[in-house]
Amino acid sequence: MNNITSYVSKNKERFLSELLELLKIPSISADSAYKNDVLLTAEFVSESLKKAGCDNVEICKTEGYPIVYADKIIDSNLPTVLVYGHYDVQPPDPLNLWNSPPFEPVIKNTDLHPEGAIFARGACDDKGQFYMHVKAIEFLISTNQLPCNVKFMIEGEEEVGSTSLAGFVKNNHEKLANDVILISDTGMIAKDVPSITTGLRGLSYVEVEITGPNRDLHSGLYGGAVANPINVLTKMIASLHDENNHITIPGFYDKVEELSLEERAEMAKAPFSLEAYKKALDIDVVYGEEGYTTNERNSIRPTLDVNGIWGGYIGEGAKTVIASKAYAKISMRLVPDQDWLEITNLFKTHFESIAPKGVKVKVTPHHGGQAYVTPINSIGYQAASKAYEDTFGKTPIPQRSGGSIPIVALFEKELKSKTILMGFGLDSDAIHSPNEHFGLFNYYKGIETIPLFYKYFTELKMK
Amino acid sequence: MNNITSYVSKNKERFLSELLELLKIPSISADSAYKNDVLLTAEFVSESLKKAGCDNVEICKTEGYPIVYADKIIDSNLPTVLVYGHYDVQPPDPLNLWNSPPFEPVIKNTDLHPEGAIFARGACDDKGQFYMHVKAIEFLISTNQLPCNVKFMIEGEEEVGSTSLAGFVKNNHEKLANDVILISDTGMIAKDVPSITTGLRGLSYVEVEITGPNRDLHSGLYGGAVANPINVLTKMIASLHDENNHITIPGFYDKVEELSLEERAEMAKAPFSLEAYKKALDIDVVYGEEGYTTNERNSIRPTLDVNGIWGGYIGEGAKTVIASKAYAKISMRLVPDQDWLEITNLFKTHFESIAPKGVKVKVTPHHGGQAYVTPINSIGYQAASKAYEDTFGKTPIPQRSGGSIPIVALFEKELKSKTILMGFGLDSDAIHSPNEHFGLFNYYKGIETIPLFYKYFTELKMK
Numbered sequence: 001m002n003n004i005t006s007y008v009s010k011n012k013e014r015f016l017s018e019l020l021e022l023l024k025i026p027s028i029s030a031d032s033a034y035k036n037d038v039l040l041t042a043e044f045v046s047e048s049l050k051k052a053g054c055d056n057v058e059i060c061k062t063e064g065y066p067i068v069y070a071d072k073i074i075d076s077n078l079p080t081v082l083v084y085g086h087y088d089v090q091p092p093d094p095l096n097l098w099n100s101p102p103f104e105p106v107i108k109n110t111d112l113h114p115e116g117a118i119f120a121r122g123a124c125d126d127k128g129q130f131y132m133h134v135k136a137i138e139f140l141i142s143t144n145q146l147p148c149n150v151k152f153m154i155e156g157e158e159e160v161g162s163t164s165l166a167g168f169v170k171n172n173h174e175k176l177a178n179d180v181i182l183i184s185d186t187g188m189i190a191k192d193v194p195s196i197t198t199g200l201r202g203l204s205y206v207e208v209e210i211t212g213p214n215r216d217l218h219s220g221l222y223g224g225a226v227a228n229p230i231n232v233l234t235k236m237i238a239s240l241h242d243e244n245n246h247i248t249i250p251g252f253y254d255k256v257e258e259l260s261l262e263e264r265a266e267m268a269k270a271p272f273s274l275e276a277y278k279k280a281l282d283i284d285v286v287y288g289e290e291g292y293t294t295n296e297r298n299s300i301r302p303t304l305d306v307n308g309i310w311g312g313y314i315g316e317g318a319k320t321v322i323a324s325k326a327y328a329k330i331s332m333r334l335v336p337d338q339d340w341l342e343i344t345n346l347f348k349t350h351f352e353s354i355a356p357k358g359v360k361v362k363v364t365p366h367h368g369g370q371a372y373v374t375p376i377n378s379i380g381y382q383a384a385s386k387a388y389e390d391t392f393g394k395t396p397i398p399q400r401s402g403g404s405i406p407i408v409a410l411f412e413k414e415l416k417s418k419t420i421l422m423g424f425g426l427d428s429d430a431i432h433s434p435n436e437h438f439g440l441f442n443y444y445k446g447i448e449t450i451p452l453f454y455k456y457f458t459e460l461k462m463k
Numbered sequence: 464m465n466n467i468t469s470y471v472s473k474n475k476e477r478f479l480s481e482l483l484e485l486l487k488i489p490s491i492s493a494d495s496a497y498k499n500d501v502l503l504t505a506e507f508v509s510e511s512l513k514k515a516g517c518d519n520v521e522i523c524k525t526e527g528y529p530i531v532y533a534d535k536i537i538d539s540n541l542p543t544v545l546v547y548g549h550y551d552v553q554p555p556d557p558l559n560l561w562n563s564p565p566f567e568p569v570i571k572n573t574d575l576h577p578e579g580a581i582f583a584r585g586a587c588d589d590k591g592q593f594y595m596h597v598k599a600i601e602f603l604i605s606t607n608q609l610p611c612n613v614k615f616m617i618e619g620e621e622e623v624g625s626t627s628l629a630g631f632v633k634n635n636h637e638k639l640a641n642d643v644i645l646i647s648d649t650g651m652i653a654k655d656v657p658s659i660t661t662g663l664r665g666l667s668y669v670e671v672e673i674t675g676p677n678r679d680l681h682s683g684l685y686g687g688a689v690a691n692p693i694n695v696l697t698k699m700i701a702s703l704h705d706e707n708n709h710i711t712i713p714g715f716y717d718k719v720e721e722l723s724l725e726e727r728a729e730m731a732k733a734p735f736s737l738e739a740y741k742k743a744l745d746i747d748v749v750y751g752e753e754g755y756t757t758n759e760r761n762s763i764r765p766t767l768d769v770n771g772i773w774g775g776y777i778g779e780g781a782k783t784v785i786a787s788k789a790y791a792k793i794s795m796r797l798v799p800d801q802d803w804l805e806i807t808n809l810f811k812t813h814f815e816s817i818a819p820k821g822v823k824v825k826v827t828p829h830h831g832g833q834a835y836v837t838p839i840n841s842i843g844y845q846a847a848s849k850a851y852e853d854t855f856g857k858t859p860i861p862q863r864s865g866g867s868i869p870i871v872a873l874f875e876k877e878l879k880s881k882t883i884l885m886g887f888g889l890d891s892d893a894i895h896s897p898n899e900h901f902g903l904f905n906y907y908k909g910i911e912t913i914p915l916f917y918k919y920f921t922e923l924k925m926k
Contacts, residue, residue, distance in 0.1 A: 029780075030779060030782060031779055031780065090784075091782055093776070097678065097787075160780050160781060161781065187684075201683060203683075203783070207781075213744040213745065213746055214745035214746075215560065215893065215897060217896060218866065218895040218896070219766075219770055219794055219796070219895075220666075220761075220864070220866030220867050221650075221761060221866055221890060222761060222865070223766040223794075223796050223865060224760040224764055224766030224768070224865070225749060225750075225751050225760040225761040225865075226744060226749060226751070227746070227749075227750035228768050230770075230771075230772050230791075231700065231768065233697070233772075234696070234698075234700040234772070237694065238697045238698040238701035238702075241694070281677055281680075281689060282677035283677075283689060283690070283821050283822075284820060285820040286689060287688075287689055287690035287819065287821040288689070289687060295688075297688040298683075298685060298686060298687050298688040305686045305691050305694065305785055306691060306694050306774075306775065307682055307775050307776055307781070307784050307785070308774065308782070309693050309697070309772055309773065309774050310773045310774075312769065312770050312771035312772060312792070313556070313792060314772070314773040314790075314792075315554060315556070316495065317492075317493030317494065317554075317829075318622075318624065318668050318670075318794075318829045318830065319493060319553060319554055319622075319770060319792075320553075320666070320668070320770060320794055321553075321770050321771075328693075329775070329776060329777075331781075331783055333682070333686050333687065357747060358746050358747065358748045358749065359746075366780075366781045367781065401683070401684070402686060402687070402688075403681065403684055404683050427684060431681055431684075432679065432680070432681040432682075432782070433679045433680060433681070435678075
């Protein structure tokens, strides 16, 4: 593949300024107050694909936020790669912890990124990463080096469960037909240690509501005499883990894939410093399921975490009240071969069963998805591996991620093709957190590596 | 005492409209955003005392909100009654549960109040109740029937722990010298069952903060591998009660006054319907400390309740985050002879001791006060009893309240005088809750009853 590095360095400034414009739009899909911004972002994405030289660019309406489609079909005899990404972002709160406004991107140098990193919500997850693909196709089309057919599907509901995507994929098998799916929405082990994500955890996200008395009560007049929904909620949540941090929901572990000691030993070879990990988070000890290492706990083991809790008086000062209701958002990360719908039902049944008399319980499922694993002997994996070797000079390490991209399992089911996760982010990018950022090194490296995937995938496929 | 009923009925409309004006000012002491409103309310109170005919009306500056003082000294040989009340109110949230805006008072008829009730924050607690005293003195002065000396001390920080009052009382022993203290900030058993509160619970109110990782984390990448501050907080709070709902803080019960079976039998005679109680709250069972009745649980037993809890993402939709911090506001109701400072320290020590490794704990005491009991053989109690007999035609029942008026214990310590709690509110008034209200019947009855207390107290004292 000729002069890709020179093309990137020649266009560095423009590639960056275009991404900064994209990052300025607060496309927060979880909060309906930002509806117009999310829609504006879809417009921006379709425009950028047109400018890159794609055909059939289309903003496809859905029940929720639109899906942007585009393609470049050069020869029906050549393989087709479907690129997936998402243009929506996580809510930025807590805002007070950001050193610069989340939607006013700035370039700052850090110890890890002396050449600079882009600080903004969505910089890495996933605006920065899907935009690498837009710039990669621009290079391939403008230099007449596109080796295969490429399709783009960029959605706006990934951070809220890709609600509309399932229907879209089900109804567009032909339009989305492909030989492999390529996604950059994950990370590498380190800046100089490329890796390919071969596994993703599934997810079940629920919201619970506990109702006690029919109104808020004076804690002096009623304290001690009626069930306090907040106290009850804490007892119920606390009971979901035993003293070894195993999850106590009956049947929760029944279908969990147990890895062999060999596989676990293989995983353990990935470079990892527990001291650095603790130092980065400013914690004195790690905490988790007995019998597993930190890297196992956040990749091959299922978990249950409260993502939010609220009830009663949470303002300034003191209010002596017993709240009528208490709430929590709870998510479970799942592994092969747990079924997210089955786990959601197990949770609901169990949580309702442990409620004491005197309160009412409501469990509302939010969204979820299945776990996923890619075999490392597939053509797609091999092509990705060779692409990284060319640009990083190192063979990438296969790794399981703790995160979830629920739609990956859906793609395999509906489109019958495997997904390759070529991520260029880093754990330290603080995605979903204040001060999310994405290294300029990673951004440009991604743009250089992606075209090579197309090249090697086409070669291996046409053999 | 002559023509008090006729005076009240002649001035009904004015007595009401004046109170409604007072209720329109949002004097929320817990929220600094309402500072000016709280100060305006102090002005309003001092003006109303002047109009009522009081002398030496003064808005006394403090570190916090001012204390309004006024008096009417007619003869130094006559006994002196000190009236205490508070012009600040609880925060009104949750606002969406109010049927009419909390600071736009309206009169509505209810089954219990066919002649109407005033719906507004502070209607009963305590604006409506202290204003009865302002109207009572107006009657006594304007008709030349004041039988004794009267002093007023109306503060603006009762709902946030009366922070400045202690210092004010300590520094003004002479100014506040009195033979008995009279407070209307409690309730009666029922509209037709007058009662006098002989006991109050003490209070210790604290705020706790749990800190885990130094930033919010992605629950996929870190879930299961680090201590989640919210999960940890729920475990810690859950452990504060055992399976019998006894509080597990070591030493918590050491100084609790155990009532004799005779005393408990006496208490049990107060009219009470558990069915009606459950129906009013829309709960199927009551819940509390093993071995005690509902009325004992909320009066003679100490309790621990979470008044507020928050952490993580509590907005619309879903966010897969592990919060860096989680918080709770926790209050303990205390009984004789627990010392609130000692209990606060016991809580702090215990709560810090049960924190698992991997998190940091901060316990911040908010405020508190001692429990209190009034002997029913005192002159003050007898005078109040006779006053109720005249206006209700029934002997009032002595009862212990679950609420706290921390300064009552302080008054006895500093001013060496007992406090009589002549409350005219009802449990159903929903104080500290949405739709707080105060019956017009109760308001006018209070204005008629208070002057009789002055009369009988003076007679008994001068015997």
